[in-house]
Amino acid sequence: MISISIIGSGNVAQHLIKTILKSEQLELVQVFARNQESISHLVSKDKITSEITTLKEVDLYIISVSDDAISSVSKSLLFSDKLVAHTSGSVAMEELSNHNRKAVLYPLQTLSKKKEINFKEVPLCLEAENEWDLKLLKQVANTISDNVFEVNSEQRKSLHVSAVFVSNFVNHLYKIGSDICTEHNVPFEILKPLILETAQKVQIMEPNEAQTGPAKRNDTSTINKHLAILTDENQREIYKILTKSIIDNGKKL
Numbered sequence: 001m002i003s004i005s006i007i008g009s010g011n012v013a014q015h016l017i018k019t020i021l022k023s024e025q026l027e028l029v030q031v032f033a034r035n036q037e038s039i040s041h042l043v044s045k046d047k048i049t050s051e052i053t054t055l056k057e058v059d060l061y062i063i064s065v066s067d068d069a070i071s072s073v074s075k076s077l078l079f080s081d082k083l084v085a086h087t088s089g090s091v092a093m094e095e096l097s098n099h100n101r102k103a104v105l106y107p108l109q110t111l112s113k114k115k116e117i118n119f120k121e122v123p124l125c126l127e128a129e130n131e132w133d134l135k136l137l138k139q140v141a142n143t144i145s146d147n148v149f150e151v152n153s154e155q156r157k158s159l160h161v162s163a164v165f166v167s168n169f170v171n172h173l174y175k176i177g178s179d180i181c182t183e184h185n186v187p188f189e190i191l192k193p194l195i196l197e198t199a200q201k202v203q204i205m206e207p208n209e210a211q212t213g214p215a216k217r218n219d220t221s222t223i224n225k226h227l228a229i230l231t232d233e234n235q236r237e238i239y240k241i242l243t244k245s246i247i248d249n250g251k252k253l
Contacts (some may be wrong), residue, residue, distance in 0.1 A: 089160030
């Protein structure tokens with residue numbers, strides 16, 4: 001059994017905690033959390049510590065904190081030559097302290113505390129300094145997910161940027177669509193089947209093949225009508241930028 005301690009108590013940390021606790025091959029030894037109450041509903045009190053100096057010896061320490069805190073947290077660990085991994089998509093493995101062996105276990109998924117998720121479907125991107133540590137990391141990853149990939153720091157950064165486009169930005173576009181519906185007294189629920197169908201199409205088609213709409217057709221009449229409806233200047237600018245991007249992409253083909 002592989003022993004693990006989690007350092008952090010945010011969204012990613014909580015999902016990892018729940019997933020590890022379900023595994024028969026992994027043992028959750030400790031969780032470090034400054035605010036113990038934030039995870040008391042997940043872990044028994046004897047497994048929670050608010051003192052980084054009291055972390056017990058385990059096979060793998062997973063740092064799951066904000067990107068800005070990863071480096072300082074790794075430097076605050078008093079032990080040395082242990083395997084320490086962070087869970088960030090945008091932080092290079094090299095930013096971890098040199099006192100310990102470095103690795104990355106990055107779950108590429110949008111995670112919220114209130115939304116349960118099947119971790120078996122979550123892609124895990126792995127990186128380690130040496131083959132032995134990578135082997136152990138793969139053992140952990142394959143226990144909790146069916147989608148495991150070896151990805152270096154540069155590749156992971158590009159994946160993280162791509163994820164912002166296909167998830168964070170798309171979600172903001174949902175927000176804009178919802179605002180427009182509210183402004184015109186139309187229920188946003190009417191759009192939900194369209195949202196699902198669009199997401200399902202890219203599971204079986206390339207995004208470029210799945211593209212439809214007035215910009216794809218270069219339908220300037222409809223585009224101008226849409227712009228006339230939009231009263232918010234930010235919405236108009238976003239519409240123009242995305243429309244131009246789709247039209248320009250069509251010209252390249």
